[in-house]
Amino acid sequence: MPAASVISGLIEHSVNYWLKTSGHNLSVPANLVGKVVAIELTDLSLVLVMQITEAGLVNVWSPLEGEVDCKIQTTLSGLQKLQQPEQITALIKSGEVDIEGDVQLAQKFSDWLKQSLVYWQDILASLTGNIAAHKISETSNQLIKKAKLTKQNSERAFTNIVWDEKRLAPHPIEVIDFGDQLTSLRQDVDRLAARINQLTSQVESKS
Amino acid sequence: MTDNSDQTTHFGYQTVNKEEKVEKVAEVFHSVAAKYDLMNDLMSMGIHRVWKRHTIACSGARSGNKILDLAGGTGDLTAKFSKIVGSEGQVVLADINESMLKVGRAKLHDMGIVGNVECVQANAEALPFADNTFDVITIAFGLRNVTDKDAALRSMYRVLKPGGRLLVLEFSKPTTEALTKIYDWYSFNLLPNMGKVITNDAESYQYLAESIRMHPDQETLKGMMEEAGFEETSYQNLTGGIVALHKGYKF
Numbered sequence: 001m002p003a004a005s006v007i008s009g010l011i012e013h014s015v016n017y018w019l020k021t022s023g024h025n026l027s028v029p030a031n032l033v034g035k036v037v038a039i040e041l042t043d044l045s046l047v048l049v050m051q052i053t054e055a056g057l058v059n060v061w062s063p064l065e066g067e068v069d070c071k072i073q074t075t076l077s078g079l080q081k082l083q084q085p086e087q088i089t090a091l092i093k094s095g096e097v098d099i100e101g102d103v104q105l106a107q108k109f110s111d112w113l114k115q116s117l118v119y120w121q122d123i124l125a126s127l128t129g130n131i132a133a134h135k136i137s138e139t140s141n142q143l144i145k146k147a148k149l150t151k152q153n154s155e156r157a158f159t160n161i162v163w164d165e166k167r168l169a170p171h172p173i174e175v176i177d178f179g180d181q182l183t184s185l186r187q188d189v190d191r192l193a194a195r196i197n198q199l200t201s202q203v204e205s206k207s
Numbered sequence: 208m209t210d211n212s213d214q215t216t217h218f219g220y221q222t223v224n225k226e227e228k229v230e231k232v233a234e235v236f237h238s239v240a241a242k243y244d245l246m247n248d249l250m251s252m253g254i255h256r257v258w259k260r261h262t263i264a265c266s267g268a269r270s271g272n273k274i275l276d277l278a279g280g281t282g283d284l285t286a287k288f289s290k291i292v293g294s295e296g297q298v299v300l301a302d303i304n305e306s307m308l309k310v311g312r313a314k315l316h317d318m319g320i321v322g323n324v325e326c327v328q329a330n331a332e333a334l335p336f337a338d339n340t341f342d343v344i345t346i347a348f349g350l351r352n353v354t355d356k357d358a359a360l361r362s363m364y365r366v367l368k369p370g371g372r373l374l375v376l377e378f379s380k381p382t383t384e385a386l387t388k389i390y391d392w393y394s395f396n397l398l399p400n401m402g403k404v405i406t407n408d409a410e411s412y413q414y415l416a417e418s419i420r421m422h423p424d425q426e427t428l429k430g431m432m433e434e435a436g437f438e439e440t441s442y443q444n445l446t447g448g449i450v451a452l453h454k455g456y457k458f
């Protein structure tokens with residue numbers, strides 16, 4: 001059984017459910033319709049071919065056969081980094097990402113899909129009902145606020161620790177002086193050891 | 208004494224006249240048409256959907272293409288192709304059996320798939336289309352039931368555009384002995400009983416099991432495609448060879 005067809009089928013159903021429920025499929029840009037974008041994830045040995053239909057839904061299939069408008073070859077981590085458009089040039093230069101064809105097309109496709117994320121509360125409500133969706137969304141917002149606060153507190157505590165440690169830490173000159181003293185002491189010890197060895201051998205030769 | 212081997216063919220394990228096979232196959236599909244999709248899901252445990260998805264991926268279909276879904280039955284492939292080719296393309300759902308075509312047409316209408324789909328009752332051995340018409344031709348689980356397979360392959364070659372490709376998805380020969388035994392037990396014991404319970408027709412599913420065994424194996428079918436004129440022919444075994452996807456090009 002071709003596993004790639006199972007994976008592409010699951011992705012297609014999930015994405016299309018999201019697009020239909022959010023109604024975002026109705027706002028598909030006309031210049032994206034019919035275009036084919038292929039993403040090859042080299043670490044998973046998987047190629048996902050995506051085509052936007054006239055109904056604003058996405059056809060996803062695998063393997064790749066024939067020509068595509070844009071092909072992106074990368075790893076799973078490279079794909080995550082691609083979400084920041086300013087990194088594209090650096091990623092291509094470092095060899096993490098290889099893009100053939102119309103780069104702007106892939107960018108527009110990605111932007112259109114990302115815009116649908118604003119409808120997540122509507123989609124949640126369609127699954128759980130309005131009251132439960134409101135509660136879940138409120139709890140999520142509180143958890144996010146709490147997580148942000150905890151992060152800020154941790155950062156502040158870390159800064160204080162570093163600041164206090166800095167004040168307790170010796171000055172660089174003191175560290176250099178301590179190093180010099182240590183070197184001098186090591187040399188004295190070596191000289192003393194040599195002298196003891198010399199005296200010991202003299203006593204042994206006389207007896 | 209006259210040699211009548213040219214007038215006879217297989218219907219499962221029986222040897223029948225060619226005209227008789229056409230009628231008998233038609234009877235089978237008239238009988239199972241209404242519950243065809245349900246039986247496919249049950250018999251294959253849903254895997255037939257994955258085989259069909261894979262066939263579509265291997266077709267290389269794009270916007271604006273003209274596609275023939277031959278022996279398309281209840282229109283599984285047509286539905287998907289219709290979305291891929293868009294309003295500028297066209298998909299022809301062709302089947303020799305009127306009952307299957309009716310079910311397919313109704314299903315496509317229910318799914319809202321109209322505009323770029325045409326339903327045609329056609330015999331694969333003598334396709335009613337002009338030469339060099341289609342970019343892609345698919346025949347999924349249909350070639351087995353065709354009386355003269357060589358004539359059908361030649362007819363498909365004729366209507367395919369230069370550069371176009373034919374995909375034949377069909378039951379084939381499992382690649383391991385262990386799988387063959389399990390598959391035989393399943394086909395001749397479980398399958399007819401499932402048919403009896405669900406469609407009240409054990410005989411049609413007995414025919415299905417027998418017709419699969421009488422169908423040419425992977426290499427023979429590849430040779431038949433080459434004989435019909437197809438080039439760069441290849442096949443891929445799916446689910447241990449229970450099903451094989453054959454591919455060939457017209458240049």
